[in-house]
Amino acid sequence: MQNFTLHTHNNELRFDGHASAREMITAAENKGFTTIGVTNHLIMHPTLNFTENEEPMFFHDFNQAQSAYMRHIEILENLKSDFKINIKIGFETDFFQNKDWRNYFEKMITRLPVDYLIGTSHFLKSEDESFLLNIYHLKRLQTPLEDEVLKNYVINHLKNIEQAVRSGYFSFMAHLDYCTIFNLAEDSSYDPYKLKILDALKETGTPFEINTSGYDRINRPHPAPWMIKELSQNGGLVPVVISDDAHYPERLGNHFDKAEALLKELNYTNRLTVDMLKKPC
Ligand SMILES: [Zn+2]
Numbered sequence: 425m426q427n428f429t430l431h432t433h434n435n436e437l438r439f440d441g442h443a444s445a446r447e448m449i450t451a452a453e454n455k456g457f458t459t460i461g462v463t464n465h466l467i468m469h470p471t472l473n474f475t476e477n478e479e480p481m482f483f484h485d486f487n488q489a490q491s492a493y494m495r496h497i498e499i500l501e502n503l504k505s506d507f508k509i510n511i512k513i514g515f516e517t518d519f520f521q522n523k524d525w526r527n528y529f530e531k532m533i534t535r536l537p538v539d540y541l542i543g544t545s546h547f548l549k550s551e552d553e554s555f556l557l558n559i560y561h562l563k564r565l566q567t568p569l570e571d572e573v574l575k576n577y578v579i580n581h582l583k584n585i586e587q588a589v590r591s592g593y594f595s596f597m598a599h600l601d602y603c604t605i606f607n608l609a610e611d612s613s614y615d616p617y618k619l620k621i622l623d624a625l626k627e628t629g630t631p632f633e634i635n636t637s638g639y640d641r642i643n644r645p646h647p648a649p650w651m652i653k654e655l656s657q658n659g660g661l662v663p664v665v666i667s668d669d670a671h672y673p674e675r676l677g678n679h680f681d682k683a684e685a686l687l688k689e690l691n692y693t694n695r696l697t698v699d700m701l702k703k704p705c
């Protein structure tokens with residue numbers, strides 16, 4: 425059984441976990457894990473023009489974002505000496521295609537002393553990113569999006585994940601079909617876009633996670649088992665890692681047994697290990 429976790433959250437600063445970094449690390453150590461990766465959300469974009477009260481984790485000022493991320497790294501560095509467990513520092517990064525975002529992000533990752541970055545997207549978007557909506561906030565819309573518009577934004581979301589893989593910034597990709605938690609992109613008309621994400625993983629050799637939080641929400645992991653199966657030839661075409669995406673201490677390692685059983689069933693032996701994490705460059 426995988427005895428480490430590389431995708432966890434806490435409630436330091438403006439982040440959305442439900443326990444402090446110290447509580448999360450203590451819980452991981454008590455569980456017998458050898459490593460915990462601490463990966464709060466890195467979300468910055470000029471379109472996300474909200475106040476700190478409205479959306480504490482969204483930054484539209486890149487410099488402010490960078491100083492918050494630096495402060496979080498300092499908090500973790502200061503905790504390291506109190507623990508035996510190996511602590512890795514990263515961020516779960518929302519990838520965007522906006523030119524300013526890419527320019528700033530590329531400079532920022534040379535300055536942020538992180539061990540790795542997880543890539544993802546949590547946003548529905550217009551092609552030019554003048555419209556961005558965190559999928560989690562769909563229910564807040566006063567007027568629901570028209571079906572065609574919504575479909576277009578979902579397709580852009582999936583294409584964006586493919587581009588995130590191709591960017592080469594990330595050590596591994598999070599919950600590839602996250603949007604299906606919200607009943608989006610479930611019918612087979614979206615399969616070609618999901619398959620393109622898998623092609624991008626294969627072509628670039630980018631690892632991906634099996635996110636076990638889905639077992640609690642929709643009774644299956646992310647990505648869906650058919651997508652994992654697509655990657656499972658010859659023991660696995662790219663490395664896979666199991667993630668709990670824990671926002672609470674008690675969720676650490678949750679359902680790892682189910683994910684292990686699935687990998688065994690698929691003969692998926694190509695596993696991402698902590699030593700394989702690459703620093704962003
Ligand atoms: Zn996520």
Ligand SMILES: [Zn+2]
Binds near residue numbers: 431433516669
């Ligand atoms: Zn997460």
